[in-house]
Amino acid sequence: xxxxxxxxxxxxxxxxxxxxxxxxxxxxxxxxxxxxxxxxxxxxxxxxxxxxxxxxxxxxxxxxxxxxxxxxxxxxxxxxxxxxxxxxxxxxxxxxxxxxxxxxxxxxxxxxxxxxxxxxxxxxxxxxxxxxxxxxxxxxxxxxxxxxxxxxxxxxxxxxxxxxxxxxxxxxxxxxxxxxxxxxxxxxxxxxxxxxxxxxxxxxxxxxxxxxxxxxxxxxxxxxxxxxxxxxxxxxxxxxxxxxxxxxxxxxxxxxxxxxxxxxxxxxxxxxxxxxxxxxxxxxxxxxxxxxxxxxxx
Amino acid sequence: xxxxxxxxxxxxxxxxxxxxxxxxxxxxxxxxxxxxxxxxxxxxxxxxxxxxxxxxxxxxxxxxxxxxxxxxxxxxxxxxxxxxxxxxxxxxxxxxxxxxxxxxxxxxxxxxxxxxxxxxxxxxxxxxxxxxxxxxxxxxxxxxxxxxxxxxxxxxxxxxxxxxxxxxxxxxxxxxxxxxxxxxxxxxxxxxxxxxxxxxxxxxxxxxxxxxxxxxxxxxxxxxxxxxxxxxxxxxxxxxxxxxxxxxxxxxxxxxxxxxxxxxxx
Numbered sequence: 001x002x003x004x005x006x007x008x009x010x011x012x013x014x015x016x017x018x019x020x021x022x023x024x025x026x027x028x029x030x031x032x033x034x035x036x037x038x039x040x041x042x043x044x045x046x047x048x049x050x051x052x053x054x055x056x057x058x059x060x061x062x063x064x065x066x067x068x069x070x071x072x073x074x075x076x077x078x079x080x081x082x083x084x085x086x087x088x089x090x091x092x093x094x095x096x097x098x099x100x101x102x103x104x105x106x107x108x109x110x111x112x113x114x115x116x117x118x119x120x121x122x123x124x125x126x127x128x129x130x131x132x133x134x135x136x137x138x139x140x141x142x143x144x145x146x147x148x149x150x151x152x153x154x155x156x157x158x159x160x161x162x163x164x165x166x167x168x169x170x171x172x173x174x175x176x177x178x179x180x181x182x183x184x185x186x187x188x189x190x191x192x193x194x195x196x197x198x199x200x201x202x203x204x205x206x207x208x209x210x211x212x213x214x215x216x217x218x219x220x221x222x223x224x225x226x227x228x229x230x231x232x233x234x235x236x237x238x239x240x241x242x243x244x245x246x247x248x249x250x251x252x253x254x255x256x257x258x259x260x261x262x263x264x265x266x267x268x269x270x271x272x273x274x275x276x277x278x279x280x281x282x283x284x285x286x287x288x289x290x291x292x293x294x295x296x297x298x
Numbered sequence: 299x300x301x302x303x304x305x306x307x308x309x310x311x312x313x314x315x316x317x318x319x320x321x322x323x324x325x326x327x328x329x330x331x332x333x334x335x336x337x338x339x340x341x342x343x344x345x346x347x348x349x350x351x352x353x354x355x356x357x358x359x360x361x362x363x364x365x366x367x368x369x370x371x372x373x374x375x376x377x378x379x380x381x382x383x384x385x386x387x388x389x390x391x392x393x394x395x396x397x398x399x400x401x402x403x404x405x406x407x408x409x410x411x412x413x414x415x416x417x418x419x420x421x422x423x424x425x426x427x428x429x430x431x432x433x434x435x436x437x438x439x440x441x442x443x444x445x446x447x448x449x450x451x452x453x454x455x456x457x458x459x460x461x462x463x464x465x466x467x468x469x470x471x472x473x474x475x476x477x478x479x480x481x482x483x484x485x486x487x488x489x490x491x492x493x494x495x496x497x498x499x500x501x502x503x504x505x506x507x508x509x510x511x512x513x514x515x516x517x518x519x520x521x522x523x524x525x526x527x528x529x530x531x532x533x534x535x536x537x538x539x540x541x542x543x544x545x546x547x548x549x550x551x552x553x554x555x556x557x558x559x560x561x562x563x564x
Contacts, residue, residue, distance in 0.1 A: 175387055175389055175393040179387060179458065180406075181376070181379065184380030184381060185406075193406065197397055278397070280396070281397070281444045
């Protein structure tokens with residue numbers, strides 16, 4: 001591995017960009033973020049402006065992706081819907097990170113009694129599917145984006161904890177953590193320097209998968225009526241509305257579906273790429289079995 | 299700058315694995331702890347640094363410059379580790395963090411005790427890498443542990459242990475995982491570094507031949523007890539305990555048949 005001195009970017013950035021899949025993930029996620037940001041100040045049309053005479057226009061000009069049953073511009077709706085997607089993915093990611101790392105740390109670094117208790121708690125919580133959590137929250141507080149954020153956040157936080165906890169234990173008992181302590185490293189600094197970076201690859205994959213599921217869950221839960229209110233532009237709401245006319249106008253359904261699918265794929269590939277990029281030893285053992293990602297149905 | 303260990307005991311889950319070990323390491327002395335695996339020599343070393351695994355309890359007394367180390371608050375112990383008491387472990391393979399460059403790891407050890415900036419720590423890391431004779435230090439400090447050979451990794455581990463200039467170095471079988479030629483290189487290096495810095499050394503090994511190259515005094519352990527305590531020359535020429543005699547037979551076997559202990563090419 002030759003070190004290119006001119007390249008000032010950190011190694012993991014370079015390695016992430018070097019693989020086609022990693023690059024694809026970065027580009028997709030960047031595009032979604034950019035679209036969401038642009039939609040705050042500009043969309044081709046007002047996403048909620050109806051134009052009944054112009055309903056079901058095909059893709060063309062000025063409605064690039066066509067219009068829906070009330071003549072709203074689908075491209076503008078998608079752009080505005082990206083905001084919802086970003087909010088949900090980031091929100092659920094944050095909740096999952098905080099909850100997952102807290103549970104993993106409690107389950108790995110504390111006294112034996114607390115560790116076992118946390119392990120049991122995680123095993124119990126993992127039995128609750130995201131959809132069930134969402135319905136329970138929605139039953140109490142009514143449907144909103146918060147339902148999606150909290151249900152996916154909690155559901156995946158538990159997943160993150162379950163996968164990160166044994167990894168944390170493994171690293172905790174490794175010689176280099178002992179060597180770190182032997183050279184005078186305090187507990188907190190040991191955590192930052194040795195423990196967290198060494199569990200990062202596993203954690204990142206879980207997190208990116210969780211965020212991808214959040215995007216899917218937003219669509220699914222909004223579709224079921226637990227998520228975004230119909231007045232808020234969202235890919236899930238749009239998909240639910242357009243799907244009613246699937247037989248008559250099949251092309252229009254493709255756009256929100258495509259947006260969701262590509263975003264989910266992009267998040268997954270970004271997570272995979274980041275995992276590979278943050279582990280410098282991986283170039284040697286590529287092709288080794290990947291971390292198993294549990295199936296979660298939204 | 300002396301270490302006094304008195305009647306040290308270590309219990310793991312109620313089982314006594316170190317049982318009344320006592321020894322002195324005066325300033326500049328080179329002491330060897332020798333014994334079969336499971337004789338308690340590594341636990342003795344870890345007890346000195348307060349790094350015993352969960353569930354292990356130490357009793358007796360360990361004094362460093364007159365200060366009792368057993369029962370010392372973790373915070374104070376952490377300050378002594380690295381700056382006054384250093385340790386090199388057996389497995390250079392696992393003693394380095396796999397996802398940080400070795401230069402950063404050496405620099406980290408410097409930064410813990412000397413509040414230096416990043417650039418200064420990096421410069422010091424290079425200096426330390428050169429001191430342990432890491433070949434091409436400018437290039438190798440930018441590498442990750444898996445890109446170095448076993449011998450190079452052990453040099454990095456030694457550099458980390460010595461970065462903050464400890465007064466006592468504990469070397470826990472630092473050459474066992476290496477092949478014979480690299481072993482003698484590392485031994486010569488350690489010997490020179492200890493000599494130059496005027497450090498004390500506690501060298502742990504199961505190999506009397508290795509011990510004879512680096513230590514002047516030897517403590518032989520068996521099942522957690524001291525069975526012999528004598529100058530190394532005496533252990534080699536007139537071993538009194540059966541354990542030492544056994545170790546000596548192994549060592550001479552190695553000398554005559556370096557290919558393997560059980561006959562080799564003979």
